[in-house]
Amino acid sequence: MSAAARWANHGPVDPAPRIVDVAILGGGLAGNLLARQLRRQLPQLSVALFERSRETSFKVGESTVEIASNYLIRRLGLSTYLYENQLPKNGLRFFFDTPQKDAALVDMSEIGSGHLPRFPSFQIDRQRIEADLMRMNLADGVQLHVGARAHDLKLHEQDGPPDAQTASGMHEFTVTEGDARYPVQARWLVDASGRASAIARLKDLRVATPEHGIAAAWGRFIKHADMDDWGPEAWRARVGHTARTLSTNHFCYPGYWIWFIPLGRGVMSVGWVGDRAIFRDEMRKPEGFLEFLRGHRAAWDLLKDRAELIDVLAYKQLAYATKQFFAGGDRWFLTGEAAAFTDPFYSPGSDFISVENDMITDMIARDHAGEPRAQIAERSAVYDEFMRFRFQATLLLYRDLYPVLGSFELLKLKWDFDIACYYNLWAAPFWHDQHLDMRQLQHDLRRKEFVLQGLENFSRLFQKLEAGYRARGLWHRANLGRYSDSLATVDFADELLAPRPRKQVMRTTEAIFNGIRARALDLLADLGEAPSPAERSLPLYEFMLGSPLA
């Protein structure tokens, strides 16, 4: 029996109507974390969670990064739980191959750190953490309904037409649990039910993202080889004998990448993410997935001797957007994959959950404390616009850039840019709760177009370099034998421990932009291309207007 099945009702279910303060649809990571947060921050509110499945299942999305980890530790008090029951993560690590995909692991160029990062993150076994969170939530007083299907949802929208209002003035839905059926009324409704989101369907919120056509297939292995007991001493000494296994290891190729993520207890998650055009339906099946991996020597070396594939899953289209994340005035919200998904390359999924859950909890708290509805609605609109901005900015990290991934020189430049921007612009503000500060958000949103233009400009610069490298046959030239410290450009980490004045953040941004652009100019010089503008240093605003960076 799986862990979650123990929480399912095995006896007769009481068919009496339920009235709760907060109803959460979906008992995955997003829903369980939100239930925990609500119990901790608003213990006076009743919280009911409805999960359709009777058992937790194998899910992708095991790697957390620095926003999500901060949320789990600081907001949810899960530090001890995570260190005792999940794995500390050793950052992101990238390996590069030959055109023939025949490099041995120890010969591959590598981007990664030589020690555990100072800002913690974790590799989480989703199945295990979701079952554990259910157990904790049950103990904390969450009304847990496992094996309970919510349907016939009717939202109460105060300003909507009569058919968008319920007689009770609350959101209403029906739950089928075992043989019983009962109605539920909830003041606040949160949809955390993943891609199947009921609210997204009801409100027609889902937006396709054909501009980022990325597919994925993944599976769990046992009995794989140990990367940290592998290869010559010099290769292990190169990273100070740090545990490479604990990293999210990416094997990078033009147009796709393969992940190795340890889940603990001898299980390794291995996945493929790439352009839909190169996805093959055979990869949905164990034989096809193994056959694909077999074509990549380094990855296959870790699996071929004894490893056993336990299961395999796939999605043909990963990314999608939403028209709306929150309706605070009408008391309904989306979190996690019920709202949107970008791309797993930098593991942003749980970061989105963290920001969304914080915002949802904040709006419910204010509403409960009696803040006027108009103010909640205004805050909700700002939070919503920020999330859509965040989504757009995240998608820009990946869109049109999959061709860059498999070249050490090109990804090193892009990675250094992305990780420095992540710490400076997204992670540190979250750590200091600036994502809940209306003034700060409104200020950020006024600059939204400029920030997106800056990211777009860098995306074009990376694409220009990639085209030049490809045209001159230089694409793979540094893919063997090199090593780069993955956090070398985050030399401002000490500054992030306290809130920084806005001007300091922007100065750091200017320094990051100029540092990366100067390195790009050197690579362009290698290609024999003269940049325009030719200056090595530009004022920040020039990065954010609509002209090319080189």
Place this chain on the structure above:
Amino acid sequence: MTRAEIYQRITGILVKTFELDPADIRPESRLFEDLDLDSIDAVDMFVELHEVTGRRIDPQAARKIRTVQDIVTLVEAEFASAGVPVDG
């Protein structure tokens, strides 16, 4: 909108955004040297100008800005491109 009104608007933005003394601002004032703005302030200024004109800032025109009058000229040009009449 008249040129004088545009000048007033720009002066107002400079005073409010960068806490400048209105008496220090003249058409020929150089933004960096005389008014002590820097490259970071320039981002804020372009955000404000974007909101005034409702248009994307022309990068070529932005590069040429040195003085307060240059900003006024840029805004006039943006209004003209958008078909908004600017009177003397």
